[in-house]
Amino acid sequence: MTRLKVDAPFVHEGCSISDTTFGRYVEIGAGSRIAQSEVGDYSYCDRFADIANATIGKFANIASFVRVGATDHPLETAACHHFLYRSADYWDDAEPDADFMAARAARRACVGHDTWIGHGAMIKPEVTLGDGAVVAAGAVVTKDVMPYTIVAGTPAKVLRQRQPADIAERLMALAWWDWSHEALREGLEDFRVLSAEAFLERYNG
Numbered sequence: 001m002t003r004l005k006v007d008a009p010f011v012h013e014g015c016s017i018s019d020t021t022f023g024r025y026v027e028i029g030a031g032s033r034i035a036q037s038e039v040g041d042y043s044y045c046d047r048f049a050d051i052a053n054a055t056i057g058k059f060a061n062i063a064s065f066v067r068v069g070a071t072d073h074p075l076e077t078a079a080c081h082h083f084l085y086r087s088a089d090y091w092d093d094a095e096p097d098a099d100f101m102a103a104r105a106a107r108r109a110c111v112g113h114d115t116w117i118g119h120g121a122m123i124k125p126e127v128t129l130g131d132g133a134v135v136a137a138g139a140v141v142t143k144d145v146m147p148y149t150i151v152a153g154t155p156a157k158v159l160r161q162r163q164p165a166d167i168a169e170r171l172m173a174l175a176w177w178d179w180s181h182e183a184l185r186e187g188l189e190d191f192r193v194l195s196a197e198a199f200l201e202r203y204n205g
Contacts, residue, residue, distance in 0.1 A: 006181070009039070012047075024181070029064065036105055037069070040113070041177075053105050053125065057113040058177040063137070068123045069109040074100070112147065113177040131172050134162055147172060163196055170200050 004010050009022040012030035020034045023041035028034060032049040038056060045051065045062035054069040062068070073080040083090050085097035107125035111117070115129050118137035123129065130147030139156040148168035150159045163171065179187070190199055 023058065046119075053107060054109040054111065054123075056111045057115065057131070059114045060111050061116040062111075063117060063119040063121070065120045066117050066122070068111060068117070069107075069125055070122050071104055072125065113175075132162055132168060167196050167200065171196060174200060174203060176203070 004025040004027060006024045009026040009028055011017065011028045012032075014031040015028050016033040016035070017028070018034075019036045020039065021037075022039045023043070025042045026039050027044035028039075029045050029047040029049060031047055032045055033051070034045075034049075035052040037051050037054045039051075040056055040058040040060065042058055043056050043060035043062070045066065046064035048064055049062050049066045049068070050070075051062070051066075051068040052071065056062075056068070073082065074084060077084060085100040087094035088096050104125075109123050109125055110128040111123070112129050112131035112133060114131060115133050115135075117123065117129075117135045118139065120137055121135045121139045121141065123135070123141045127141050128144045129135065129141070130145055130149065132148035133145045134150040135141055135145070135156065136150070136152035136159065138154070139152050140154045141151060141156040143155070145151050145156070148162040148165075148171070150162050151157060152159045161168070176184075176187075184191075187203070190202060194202065
């Protein structure tokens with residue numbers, strides 16, 4: 001029997017999940033926290049990932065200790081501590097700062113299809129990783145990453161292209177990530193052995 005299922009995510013021990021929807025064949029690694037997010041079909045995260053206020057596409061590969069949608073503290077006020085907005089944790093007669101929390105939740109990070117985020121990387125709020133993008137281990141991504149681009153460093157900068165622009169455009173047009181489960185199985189050997197260009201030629205991309 002297959003470990004991953006179409007109708008429910010495979011959630012390992014010690015996870016904290018809130019206000020999140022999952023696609024098909026999703027796996028959530030042990031100790032991970034997923035909050036106010038959407039996780040697309042076939043995507044997974046390894047151990048102790050922390051994902052908040054994020055939209056994750058299909059077939060995203062998220063390594064251990066990655067943080068997506070890392071939240072910010074207010075810098076313009078006299079204090080930056082969260083007693084300002086999590087006030088009810090400190091005083092019985094204080095309310096949370098609902099406006100601040102709503103504004104924070106609205107600053108979503110977006111991770112495209114067929115992406116790879118390396119161990120310990122951080123994706124800041126309102127950053128978009130294009131389809132096919134790769135983030136190196138330990139990188140801190142503060143700006144949008146173009147499709148099929150590899151970035152590394154702190155702050156992250158372009159290292160090289162994962163695929164040439166014409167191949168990248170054809171892969172996005174083919175959108176194999178939208179294929180049925182059966183079509184993916186039929187093409188499995190071609191996914192394994194063909195170059196991207198050869199794959200596109202075979203599948204009219």
